[in-house]
Amino acid sequence: MAIERTFIILKPDAVQRGLSGEIIGRFERKGLKIVGLKLMSVQRELAECHYAEHKGKPFYNGLVDFITKSPVVCAALEGPYAVASARKLMGKTFGNEAEPGTIRGDYGSSRGMNLIHGSDSPESAKRELEMWFKAGELCSYERAVDAWTSNSEDRG
Numbered sequence: 001m002a003i004e005r006t007f008i009i010l011k012p013d014a015v016q017r018g019l020s021g022e023i024i025g026r027f028e029r030k031g032l033k034i035v036g037l038k039l040m041s042v043q044r045e046l047a048e049c050h051y052a053e054h055k056g057k058p059f060y061n062g063l064v065d066f067i068t069k070s071p072v073v074c075a076a077l078e079g080p081y082a083v084a085s086a087r088k089l090m091g092k093t094f095g096n097e098a099e100p101g102t103i104r105g106d107y108g109s110s111r112g113m114n115l116i117h118g119s120d121s122p123e124s125a126k127r128e129l130e131m132w133f134k135a136g137e138l139c140s141y142e143r144a145v146d147a148w149t150s151n152s153e154d155r156g
Contacts, residue, residue: 003150004082005035005138006119007128008090012070013113015039020073023103023116026089027077031149036076036129036138042068049131062112074132080150083125086118 008027010020028034047064054060077086091098095108095115108115119125129138 002080003078004080004122004125005076005078005129006032006082006086006122006125007132008075008077008086008119009067009117009132010073010075011067011113011115011117012072013110014107014115015071015073017107019107019115023107024073024075026103027075027086030079030085030089031145032077032079032082032085033141033143033146034075035078035140036133037073038133038137039071039073041071044068046131050128066112076129076133076138083119083122087120090116090118 010023014020014023024034024037044064047067048055050067051060051063054063079085089103091102091104091108093104093114094111095104096111098105098108100106103116104114119128
């Protein structure tokens, strides 16, 4: 099925720079539907769990320290091919390498502060959504515009 859910985090640099609304708007204009959204301070335990695959790597502590430094905005997005669509909108990991027109390409210039995290596969999206949102925090609903952003092939 092509309708997917994905997870994104607007990292502390995006929140501190006042880019949250602009970034979320890009996903909405793409046709992705917000099914969960919250501003939160990240506790160290959650950050360590989120970045567990990087534990032992030289940059691990920096990742954990950065995401716990200031509030983040977490979003669950839904739509046709949501994971791939979100990844494409975000752009390459490092702002100096990201294409203009992408979130990182337009707003990022740092390697360490790259504004946004997004799930890299449907499997990681499922795991991350369960990690960052409690049961009952995600909504299911129809929008009139959904018929104009996906066709029957996208709906499975």
